[in-house]
Amino acid sequence: MNSIVTAEYSVPDFGELVEVAPGVLWLRMPLPFDLDHINLYILDDIDGWVVVDCGLGNADTRAVWEKVLTGLLAGKPVKKVILTHAHIDHIGAAGWLCRHTDAQLWITAGEQRTAGEYFQLKGADSEYFTATTKGFLHRLGMDDKQSEGIMGIFTGISTLIHPLPENIQALQEDCVITVGNKDWQIIISEGHSEAHACLYSEELGVLISGDQVLPRISSNVSVRPARPEANPLSAWLDSLSRLTRLPADTLVLPAHERPFYGLRGRLTALIEEHRQTLIEVEQACSAPLTVMQLAGLIYKRELPLFNLLLAGGECLANLNYLLAETRVHRQLNDEGVLVFSRSLNQSG
Template sequence: MNAVIAADYSTPAAGEVAQIAPGLLWLRMPLPFELDHINLYLIEDDDGWVVVDCGLFSSATIEVWSGVIERHLGDKPVKQVVVTHAHVDHIGAAGWLCDRFDVPLCMTAREYDLVQEFLAELMEPSGDSQVARVEFFHRLGMNSKQITSLMAIYGGFADLFSALPKEIKRLEDGDYLSIGAHRWQVILSEGHSIAHASLYSRSLGILISGDQVLPRISSNVSVGPHDPDGNPLRSWLCSLNRLKTLPADTLVLPAHNFPFIGIRKRLDELIEGHEQDLKKIEQICSEPMHIMQQVERLYDRKLSIFDLLLASGECLAHVHYLMQKGCISRSLDNAGRYCYQIITADQDRR
């Protein structure tokens, strides 16, 4: 049961805005995915506006942004672009906005470095990186058709990014951004991405949460080809627990769904959801199972190829969490796939 309370704001239509507080605007950008929108925010400063997250780089995004700029910013320009993290729906149009207004891009250095490496590899793919990505998907248990489809998806990502600035203004955990009459604290989180930055204003009682806390869906926590042995779930759970120090009545402005109140209860729900998934995987792995076999048992619906990418990466994140706790072992089968099995008390004694 979801315990959050939706805040009393009308969802803005494309190209329109809703005022959350004086000098704080919410706009919604369309996405061409099953999750069909992203929430973006504008914070008014004395001499301009600060943008928080940007949308994809696409004709639809540029059209919406152009309408918002013309109708809702008055005589003040955009003076700074802040990106919570480097996923394409958040950063895709950032370079375009920075170039249009000749303003800096603010984000964490680790996110910036990661996306620059990712884009460089997409623009000039190396044989080694391609082989590593194919091997990663094969070891999950994917077939050749699935792997070919996923490689094509990766190849198309580059078109959704505008060229990023060569330098950034770095955001660090605990930094403060003074914007207008309020100070916004940078809160760094890991797991969904490598160094996600949320913004918290104590004076307003508002958290701009990006993808870190969402009211209806759980952010994807995946192991991917860039860090095939990573344990992002451990980092994610630590980050969720850290946010419990925020006041219970904090107004959360998320990147998807709707603004809400009830952050502590929502954090508990998210943690509980992962704990339940860990128990399911332990049950599934009573006998050796590769990741695709686990995904088939965890999801009772047909998954699109993109959903399969997210589901397999998240399943692997849970498996790695259990492996590093010493609960699951890994072996390589005759087909070159990693198989995972729960370590029983008898095995542990051996």
């Protein structure tokens, strides 16, 4: 059960601003996906502005930023750009915005490493990146046509991020950034991405949650080709548990959908949802399954190619979690594809 309460703010049109807390402005940017928007937040720093997340690095996003910078934010400079994480809809326009405004970029070291992967298809490491990624997709059980299609998607994604500036400041766990006269604590969470940063203001009772906590959908938690043995689901569940320490009346400002109250209830629901999925995955492995076979059982519908990649990465995250708990075991079949089976010592 989802026990959230949507905050009573009007949803801004693209390029408009709504104040959701003193000195905290909500800005929406368009996305050309099923999820058609991203929420960005702008903090009043008295003699300037601090931007949290940036949108895609495409013409539509730049046009909205130009409107905002020359209109609603005119008169004070953008001093800092803070990124919650390195997914393309958050980081894409960051390099352009920093160069356009001479702002300093702030991002965790883990997310900066992830950002570097976007440029590997164009650089000296392109052959290694391609071979590594195709090998990963093959082990999931994808065929050559699917693999080639996904590599094409990666190439397209890489065109939606501007190169990052050289002047980068590393965000660290529990560091405090003062904006205006308000302190914002950095809370780093693993799982949805390498080192996702949330911003929490105790004085305002506000959490800028990025993709870590969304009101109605669960963030994708996937194993990535760069770290095929990782256990991101364990890290993500731990990070959700840590956020339950925040006050029950915290106003949550997510990257998608609408601001809401009910943080603890939403965290509990997310944790329980994933616990149930783990049980479902473990039971499905009563017969040996590849990751792609499991994805077909779990999602029960035909998925577009990119969503199939997300589904496969998420299924592998569940399997790696169960593998760490010895609830499943794995082997490579004769075609070099991973096959997972429920451990013999599991019953029920």
